[in-house]
Amino acid sequence: MTSPQPRADLTEETRNRLATKLGAAGLRVTEPRLRLAHLLFRHGNRHVTAEALLDEAHASGLRVSQATVYNTLNQFQAAGLLRQVQVDQARSYFDTNIDVHHHFYVEGEARLIDIAADAVDVARLPDSPAGYDVDRVEVIIRLDKSDRS
Amino acid sequence: MTSPQPRADLTEETRNRLATKLGAAGLRVTEPRLRLAHLLFRHGNRHVTAEALLDEAHASGLRVSQATVYNTLNQFQAAGLLRQVQVDQARSYFDTNIDVHHHFYVEGEARLIDIAADAVDVARLPDSPAGYDVDRVEVIIRLDKSDRS
């Protein structure tokens, strides 16, 4: 008898690492979550829309429904594995970088670019209204294509 | 014969002031635009959604369609009379304050609060990617209800 094939390009080691990550976040380990987590987290930080992740999943041979992609993104976000970035009224972006940081956004191109936290210096903040605490401070630098002369 | 009734609570003076404002922004002066402008600009700065403005219009006796409200908000925004604020994936807010400034946002309450530009000090910004210019810098401070002890 042969040992079980690691599915897709997920090695046992990767599966174990992701399973630990899901478990630590309080999420049950299931095949769709494992495979989506792999797509999300395999290549450093990235920004992804639900639609793009669904396409990517299908391209990689994973048969998941749209609902699962949305559920998973929302769960990952609630569990602190992803951050939702709100820059475009049309679509939500999910950011695999959950550290404090900021963004460039190129309106016309629907393109998000990370800015390291220490590249922006927000020196002074106003007091929050009474009864409210700061959850987080978001800096979004909206960019235009420069006119070339 | 009597002089023509000023419609609704718009005095001739207000109508003239708003007409000038629309004209200066390159927009034709029409009754719906004049009346919506009045609702938007009569009471200092405010944040409004399309839905809220439509309700307000109807409540004030102005019979406009949803399409006109959306068109007008978009045109006012394109003309620089309003600013669109993107904080919530569900809904767009329009801000009558077009000066440089920032926002508190209370997630659970869908409530936007202006922060004067000089109350936030963004001391240092990263260089923009080559070929792009900064359009504007947005600071959003997301708030939580503080736990009372």
Place this chain on the structure above:
DNA sequence: AATAAAATTAGAATGATTCTAAGGCTATTT
């Protein structure tokens, strides 16, 4: 007044996201 151009409209269409309720897995209990 007649004409042309832009505004407004009702209602349909769109598109992202969420919901439903039915069936499939996972983990737990015997």
Place this chain on the structure above:
DNA sequence: AAATAGCCTTAGAATCATTCTAATTTTATT
């Protein structure tokens, strides 16, 4: 290792903000 309960996943429908369409109405011009 069966039985059970609870969470997951799913297809497809539903929702909701926003945009579009094509026709009508206003506004400005001739």
